[in-house]
């Protein structure tokens with residue numbers, strides 16, 4: 001009796017297993033047939049370039065990638081590698097296909113015309129411990145909902161003039177009032193953008209905390225950001241890098257965000273909801289939608305991440321290059337003096353009338369896009385419009401579950417797009433109108449559906465701060481004896497953003513803050 005039951009169980013198991021395998025084979029065959037029909041229908045051709053791996057599963061490519069990321073020139077090496085491969089190429093890793101592209105026509109497809117065929121892929125698991133449930137880890141309806149809510153908040157900020165930045169800009173400027181000798185501006189830019197972004201999100205600056213707590217927050221924020229940046233290229237294996245100290249840093253950052261949310265709720269209790277919503281609009285607008293404090297917190301942490309390092313690094317690279325190009329620095333000073341005269345409160349009307357300042361920021365963001373590499377994963381069979389066939393002009397078929405990496409850092413340095421001097425820092429290229437129709441070849445704030453919501457905020461705060469720094473420090477210059485290396489060959493630190501490993505060292509020779517000295 002027992003023997004019969006066991007036999008029956010084995011037969012049943014065998015039948016189920018055989019059924020599963022047959023179904024899998026059938027689905028696979030059907031998928032291959034459908035995919036072949038899709039490729040034929042769209043005239044797809046095999047990729048013009050393919051990475052020929054030497055080790056199984058392209059482990060050699062992964063090893064080289066990890067070795068590159070650990071250097072001070074990761075992006076420079078990546079540009080060299082990409083140039084040697086081609087504008088669009090495929091690599092077969094772990095039995096999956098990965099595509100790499102720096103072709104603006106493909107970028108348009110990824111960000112706009114074939115947006116629905118892709119999602120964030122490995123970004124969600126890699127970033128989840130830190131980012132939680134927020135706009136940067138979401139896809140589909142959840143992302144749409146987040147974007148709509150946040151868009152309302154940014155529209156509110158965009159409708160105002162720049163006075164929200166005045167206090168923090170003046171704090172930044174006065175930091176160096178009595179400075180003597182060489183000063184590194186980069187850490188100060190990080191403090192500045194942390195203050196502006198926390199004011200935007202939490203209704204008050206992180207600087208309202210005691211000094212020790214501010215440094216505690218910044219330390220854990222930096223360390224969680226760095227580990228998250230290392231987890232990203234580990235893709236599906238990111239769960240392997242989840243140390244106790246990483247978990248602690250994520251917890252500490254969230255704890256501080258919770259602290260500010262609690263403070264806003266206490267304020268509402270003491271002063272009434274209307275008053276509190278006026279003072280803490282970001283927090284209460286999100287809460288009205290979510291009715292869940294942890295979701296509000298995650299969303300705030302997401303925007304904080306988006307806002308702090310990106311803008312600080314943009315400011316830092318701008319000054320880094322201006323002091324290395326005295327004629328450009330002088331031209332910018334003259335423009336600032338022309339437009340602002342003796343005024344030190346900067347307005348939108350001022351910055352709109354500063355084409356050279358805008359060109360300088362465009363050029364910094366071209367050479368140092370603060371999301372230098374980006375990835376997507378396909379959720380259905382799709383295509384990249386270019387990169388296939390012998391001339392690379394045919395579409396390339398891309399199967400479901402394939403990874404697509406695109407590199408604004410590489411694309412922005414392509415000579416075919418920006419000219420022979422593409423690797424040089426040259427704001428003037430933005431002034432003659434020739435780059436007006438550049439479209440998806442220039443995407444520091446991305447393009448299409450997921451385009452940056454904080455663009456106006458970032459450019460406004462950076463412009464305001466740069467204008468005031470140049471007004472207040474007419475002697476700002478490169479420290480004597482600094483070795484100057486060609487653009488792109490500087491030592492860089494690649495985390496989620498790209499910063500200067502050697503900071504932004506300058507001599508300021510403090511003058512009276514508040515003055516606006518005519519350039520000599």
Ligand code: HEM
Nearest residue numbers: 147306307310311314370371444445446450452453454458
């Ligand atoms: C120079 C500074 C900045 C640069 C270069 C930049 C760049 C970008 C890029 C490339 C993306 C798309 C990322 C992706 O999902 O693939 C993005 C998204 C975003 N950025 Fe920015 N950003 C900057 C500053 C800011 C600031 C200051 C804020 C807010 C205070 C902000 C808020 C956002 C948000 C909320 C998104 C998500 C949009 C979405 O997924 O729908 N950004 N940014």
